[in-house]
Amino acid sequence: MHRSPLRPLAGLLLAALLALPALALPGAAAADEPTPAPAGRALPNNAGLGERISVYLSGWAPGTQLQAALCGDNAIGGSRACHLPSAVTGTTDPEGALTLQLVLDRPPRPCPCVVHVAPFSGQGTPIDIPVNVVGVRIGTPPAPTVTEPAALRLEGLRVEGGASLLRAFGLGGDARLVLTVANDGGEAGALPGLRYGFGAAAAASTLTDPGIVVPAGESREVVLEAPVPVAAIGAQRASVGWGDGSGLLVDAELTTYPWATLALLVSVPCAAWLITRARRRAAAAAPPAAPTPSAYPLPDVVYVEGLGGLLVNPDSLRTSRTLRRVAGRVTGDDLARLAAGGRVDRSP
Structure with missing residues (x-):
């Protein structure tokens, strides 16, 4: 009898199909599991004032910042019944768990007392963990009131x-x-x-x-x-x-x-005026400058009686056109001619 080569392959395929439901069951069961609700417990739950208790929290979202405080009146009335100065905060780990160390201080309201745990941001449902605090009187908590919306x-x-x-x-x-x-x-x-x-x-x-x-x-x-x-x-x-x-x-x-701007607008012109005034006063109080001595203190032309003639300053030949024309020699006739408005010219 001839045996088909596809029969072993078909058997393997059938076995794989039968195993699929078994493989899917764990995942399906995990998907059907509800998300754990936030929970907590306090140890010891019977302690006196000033003692430290451990608050174990679980079921929170990872990375949630929580605050725990001891409250009287079963925390009815909100934070007004809690001792907020001794409250402690912490952040949950990747598993949503957190452990806090809380020192028991006298709450502003009598017991029954609870450890009130709430998200620090205000978003989320808080939980209350009952504790017995030795040394705090027990009263009758107020009746819960209907919660009013935010205002x-x-x-x-x-x-x-x-x-x-x-x-x-x-x-x-x-x-x-x-x-x-x-x-x-x-x-x-x-x-x-x-x-x-x-x-x-x-x-x-x-x-x-x-x-x-x-x-x-x-x-x-x-x-x-x-x-x-x-x-x-x-x-x-x-x-x-x-x-x-x-x-x-x-x-x-x-x-x-x-x-500052107004001060600059006033102070800069005033400073400039004061500096100018001081310079003027300094210049007025300074002694007059001594005359600069000249290498030739004589005038351009001087009559020398002993010589019977006029002595001409050599430097004046560069500045006086008339002296250049007389070639540096002036006679009595030249003076008379010049006085009459005439001209004397011996220039080459």
């Missing part, structure tokens, strides 16, 4: 910057607009876009998105950088409002004057 409001605005060398010369510079935003609601709220402006007649036109989350019942500061206009003089107004144009508009002022 953000612009609480205040101030302008920082102080004295600036650039503004002193009228060259502008930068100002820091520090905006305080409060959340009067019961849930954390993300700060929406803001519009702000700065100048002599500022209009809130520059749009920015700070990307800040304000926890319930708390406030946050937002710092905005604004350029100071060149040659700004007097009060410069800063204004901030919601990005959509709604909400309360808050404003503040920064007074600036280019004092």
Whole structure:
């Protein structure tokens, strides 16, 4: 009987097809597993004031920054029931786990007490880990209230910057607009876009998105950088409002004057005038310069009685046209002729 060469190949293919479901089962089972919820435990869960406990956390997203604080009243009422000065923070590892060391300080509200763990950014669901704190009285926690949505409001605005060398010369510079935003609601709220402006007649036109989350019942500061206009003089107004144009508009002022430029405009002419005046006074007080002695102190022509004739200065022959014409010899007749307006010329 002839055996087909394709039969072994078909058998191998059938075995591979039968093995595929078995290989896919682990992956499918892993895909069906739910994402673990954030959880935590405190050891020891019974400790006194001033003692240190370890808080073990798991099930968080990798790289999440968490804050743990001891709270009274089962953390009902938010951060007002927690001892925030002793709160500790940390970042989860790639497995979503974190261990924190928390010192137990007296919370502002009585027990029952919990370790309240929440993402530091305000986004995410917090968890509460019950602990028994020896030395803290036990009271009756308030009844949980219906959580109100976030209610953000612009609480205040101030302008920082102080004295600036650039503004002193009228060259502008930068100002820091520090905006305080409060959340009067019961849930954390993300700060929406803001519009702000700065100048002599500022209009809130520059749009920015700070990307800040304000926890319930708390406030946050937002710092905005604004350029100071060149040659700004007097009060410069800063204004901030919601990005959509709604909400309360808050404003503040920064007074600036280019004092250095004004000082230069006054001091430079004054300095030039004082220097010129000092030079003139120095020149007036200086003694007159002595006359420079001449190699030939005699005049150009001198009558010498002993010689019975005129003595001519040789240097004058280079400067006097008349003496050049008489060849340096002047007689009495020559003088008479010259006095009568005539001319004497012996030049060759």
